[in-house]
Amino acid sequence: MGRPRKNGENDGLPKGWRWKKSAYRYRVPKAQRHLWDGKTEFRLGTTLSEAHQVFAGRLARQEGSIQTFNDLIDRFLIDVTAGRKPETKQPELDRLERLRYEIGHNRVDHFKAQHAYQLRDTIHQSVDRRKGTGETTANRHMETVSYMLTKACEWGVIELHPMKLANFKKLPTYRKLRIPTYKEVMKALECATPLLRCYVTLKLLTGLRQTSMLYLQRHNLTDDGLQVLIRKTEDTTRMTLLYTWTPELKKVIKDIKNLPQRRSMYLFRKYNGECLIDPHNAMNAPGWKKMWQRWQYKLPKEKRFTERSLRNLVGAESGTIAEAKKRLGHASESTTRKFYPVKATKIEPLIIEKE
Numbered sequence: 001m002g003r004p005r006k007n008g009e010n011d012g013l014p015k016g017w018r019w020k021k022s023a024y025r026y027r028v029p030k031a032q033r034h035l036w037d038g039k040t041e042f043r044l045g046t047t048l049s050e051a052h053q054v055f056a057g058r059l060a061r062q063e064g065s066i067q068t069f070n071d072l073i074d075r076f077l078i079d080v081t082a083g084r085k086p087e088t089k090q091p092e093l094d095r096l097e098r099l100r101y102e103i104g105h106n107r108v109d110h111f112k113a114q115h116a117y118q119l120r121d122t123i124h125q126s127v128d129r130r131k132g133t134g135e136t137t138a139n140r141h142m143e144t145v146s147y148m149l150t151k152a153c154e155w156g157v158i159e160l161h162p163m164k165l166a167n168f169k170k171l172p173t174y175r176k177l178r179i180p181t182y183k184e185v186m187k188a189l190e191c192a193t194p195l196l197r198c199y200v201t202l203k204l205l206t207g208l209r210q211t212s213m214l215y216l217q218r219h220n221l222t223d224d225g226l227q228v229l230i231r232k233t234e235d236t237t238r239m240t241l242l243y244t245w246t247p248e249l250k251k252v253i254k255d256i257k258n259l260p261q262r263r264s265m266y267l268f269r270k271y272n273g274e275c276l277i278d279p280h281n282a283m284n285a286p287g288w289k290k291m292w293q294r295w296q297y298k299l300p301k302e303k304r305f306t307e308r309s310l311r312n313l314v315g316a317e318s319g320t321i322a323e324a325k326k327r328l329g330h331a332s333e334s335t336t337r338k339f340y341p342v343k344a345t346k347i348e349p350l351i352i353e354k355e
Contacts, residue, residue, distance in 0.1 A: 014055070017044070024051035053078070066157045069111075069148075070104040075155070076148050087211070095144045098123070103145075108157050111149070113166030116142065124171060135171040142170060179312045180305040188305075191298045195259055196291065199268060200310065201252045206243050207314030207328050210307055214276045214285060216267040221253065230329045241329050 013019075016027045024044040028036045036042045036058065044051035056074040066072050073096050081092050102119060103111070123141050127134030146168070152158050180188075185204070189197050203213060212231050220227055225244040243249060256267050264273035270287060278284040296304045311328065315336065318324035325336040 017051070022046060024048065026055060066152070066155065067107055067109075068104065069106050069108055070100060072108050072148055072152055072157065073100055073104070076151060080147075080151065091140075092144065095141050098141065099145065108149075108152055112162050113168055116145065116163050116166075116168055119145065120171065135173045139170040139173065142168070177309055177312060178305060179309050179316060180303075182313065182317065184303060184305070185310070185313070188295075188299055188303065192295050193291070194255075195261075195268065196295055198252055198256045198259065202249075202256070203307075203310045204314060205246075205249055205252065206241075207311050207318075208241075209311065210285075211277065214266075214268055214288065217265045218267070219265075220267075225249070226253070239329055239331065 013024070016029070018025055018027065020041075023046050026036070026042045026044055028040055028042055033040065042058075044054045056078070066075060077093075077096065081089060081096070084092060102122065103115075106115070120138050120142050124134045124138035127137050142163075146161075146163050149158070149161050149163060153161055182204075185200065189200060192200070199213065202208075206213075206226070206228075208216075208228060209230075209232065212228055215231065216226075216228070222242075225242050226249065227240060227242045230239045230241065253267075261269050261271045262273040266273070266275050268276055270276060276285050276288040278286070292307055315324040315328055318327050321333055321336055325333050328336060330336045
């Protein structure tokens with residue numbers, strides 16, 4: 001927090017800055033006042049980090065101010081990352097920090113496709129092999145770079161996107177997720193808690209993502225069925241799915257309502273009625289993860305599976321790509337085709353008539 005500053009304590013601050021009336025302030029040069037709301041002195045904030053962020057944001061919006069990737073990242077943080085949901089913001093902040101280290105001082109207008117490939121390979125080779133082979137990590141960093149360059153085109157920093165011009169290729173990835181069979185899941189449920197049995201059964205009926213499942217509330221139960229606004233797309237397409245009532249769906253909802261936990265607006269909740277997801281971080285549900293792990297440790301090692309694999313099982317059991325796309329709530333069939341396998345198409349062998 002800000003604090004009173006004594007004489008001489010303005011030393012070390014950026015040029016034109018000073019501490020006055022419990023806040024950092026910038027004394028604007030006369031020729032630039034039109035860029036600072038016409039003020040002679042602009043209030044930046046009460047903390048040094050806030051002041052730096054506001055100052056960088058104002059500079060980033062001035063024409064010609066973005067030259068290096070550090071400048072581009074500064075504006076990207078304010079205009080793009082700041083508006084992300086908590087579950088996507090922190091991973092992006094980590095990637096941007098790595099990109100600052102790798103290419104921060106490089107000029108944006110000098111960046112070419114060959115540099116993108118060099119950056120991709122550098123990140124791939126530096127990944128700790130105990131945590132994976134690194135293809136996904138490298139690809140996600142390059143997706144962030146590509147999006148930054150798209151915004152650079154939008155902001156007038158560059159005219160053409162170098163990675164798109166060269167048809168940049170990401171590293172091929174190979175999914176190692178084991179997808180259990182329906183019989184395996186049913187067998188595993190024999191040693192699961194009542195809450196887990198209800199959760200897995202509903203997951204197999206709907207294919208909803210974990211976050212959407214754990215956020216389900218009583219208002220999602222309508223006269224027509226289970227209605228769910230997909231959290232992942234609520235800020236874009238606002239896709240809503242309605243799972244119509246069937247005997248199986250009615251039964252599992254009845255079982256969920258009869259769970260022994262304290263009555264709550266959430267369908268899946270802690271014993272005190274609170275949501276299983278951390279209110280400050282939608283990607284973190286520590287109690288839920290421990291519950292899942294305790295269940296999986298009861299199974300033979302070769303029979304264990306992840307919560308995510310159940311969604312893949314639903315996609316595989318859907319039969320066709322179109323049906324899987326609809327059930328999983330994807331905006332594009334390409335996403336379904338890329339990440340979710342479906343059953344093999346049955347084809348009768350050709351009968352060749354003998355002459």
